Amino acid sequence: MILTLVTYRNYLINNKIWTGVLLLYIFICAPAIASNGNYPAGARSAALSNASVTLADGWCTFNNQAGLGFLKSPVFGFHFENRFLVKELSAQAGTFAMPFKPGALAISYRFFGYSKYYESKFGLAYGMKFTNRFAAGVQINYLQTHIAEGYGNSNALAAEFGLLAQPIDNFYVGAHIFNPTMTRHNGLPEEIIPTVFRLGFSYVFDGKATILFETEKDLVLKPAYKGGIEVKAVGNLFLRGGFSTGYEQYSFGLGYKYKKVIVNMAFSRHYVLGFTPYASIEFEF
Secondary structure, eight states, rough: OHHHHHHHHHHHHHOOOHHHHHHHIIIOOTTOOOSOOOOOOOOOHHHHTOOOOTTTTTTTTHGGGGGGGGGGOEEEEEEEGGGGGGGGGGEEEEEEEEEEEEEEEEEEEEEETTTTTEEEEEEEEEEEEEETEEEEEEEEEEEEEEETTEEEEEEEEEEEEEEEEEETTEEEEEEEOOOOOOBBBBSSSTTTTOOOOEEEEEEEEETTTTEEEEEEEEEESSOEEEEEEEEEOSSTTTEEEESSSSSSSEEEEEEEEETTTEEEEEEEEEETEEEEEEEEEEEOO
């Protein structure tokens, strides 16, 4: 499969016909690739190689819904990524979360692809703190896949569930499962919606640096191990880096917070297909 991707990469950049061929190959013909997967969002997460199961920020609607229980103010954000610098493989996402006692309610949306092939995900989430150190969250997703040339649309409902705990000061443990019921698309039963387990931890050093590590396991794939570090450099400037044993081997990025606005940028590198840029912005009330 990787050799095929390399062979078609040059065609992909300049020829939309090959773009469609490659997309159909990736998402239909390749058994290791699943449709409407558990894709994270947010450039902060991307810079940390998506070792984000313990992060309680505005993008926890994609990373671990239990983080909603730790939010202190309403937040909404927008995210964009251009996978391998090919516009037909770009993705956009949005999130909005509103805390209220005893928890927080959130909605999220993600769109990937272009007119010939695209995937969308709409989620409704709720997260709640049960104690000062423990929270849980759940999300229901409406997933849709569109394939042109007469293939039509398919859709499905899939759930995800997360836990987030702080057993001791500055130490966090998170767990998350996507699609525990192993739901499949109603119009494309051969299209797999993956079931993915994630477990990880993070530690904050005096508010100046955070280290993160997690394990991700798809039922049909080998485990992936991810880690990252976030350092508060100067003022409200943050520097980040990460690594992964998956296809995207390393990542880096930075973020800046100005009053109630947070801007993040990141890059990751696939060991064959090259770099992917990410950008996101969040607004806190």
